[in-house]
Amino acid sequence: MEKIYLEAVQRGVLLGIDDIKPLEDADYTALKEIGDVLRRHNITDRFGVCLLHKHFDVADDEELIEETDAEARVSITRAQPISTQNGRSIETMWRFSSGIEAVTLCKKRCIYSSGHPRTHEKEGH
Numbered sequence: 001m002e003k004i005y006l007e008a009v010q011r012g013v014l015l016g017i018d019d020i021k022p023l024e025d026a027d028y029t030a031l032k033e034i035g036d037v038l039r040r041h042n043i044t045d046r047f048g049v050c051l052l053h054k055h056f057d058v059a060d061d062e063e064l065i066e067e068t069d070a071e072a073r074v075s076i077t078r079a080q081p082i083s084t085q086n087g088r089s090i091e092t093m094w095r096f097s098s099g100i101e102a103v104t105l106c107k108k109r110c111i112y113s114s115g116h117p118r119t120h121e122k123e124g125h
Helices: 025-040
Strands: 006-008 062-069 074-081 089-091 094-096 108-111
Touching: none
Parallel strands: 062 108
Antiparallel strands: 006 094, 062 074, 089 108
């Protein structure tokens, strides 16, 4: 199998949201091609695309944690020390990179919690 280079989204250098330019025609062409690949592999219900950006820096010893309160219909993303990670989360965001080894530590996770509308039965690692 060909080696895939995945990088945790916050580990790399991202532009701030105010520095991101609006979508252009070339972006829509690339997004269509990505969609075609996802459909060909029948994984459109598992993977999608997000705009890579940041709102603040994340330290090397931190990761972003997303917590969801389904009843209140609120999702909050916050930086948290990696050392406080309790293992009850799943990696949710990466980007494709070149020239680096695959990153096993993700910086964006979604917490398994009672607020989720479904039960998580398997650990992310």
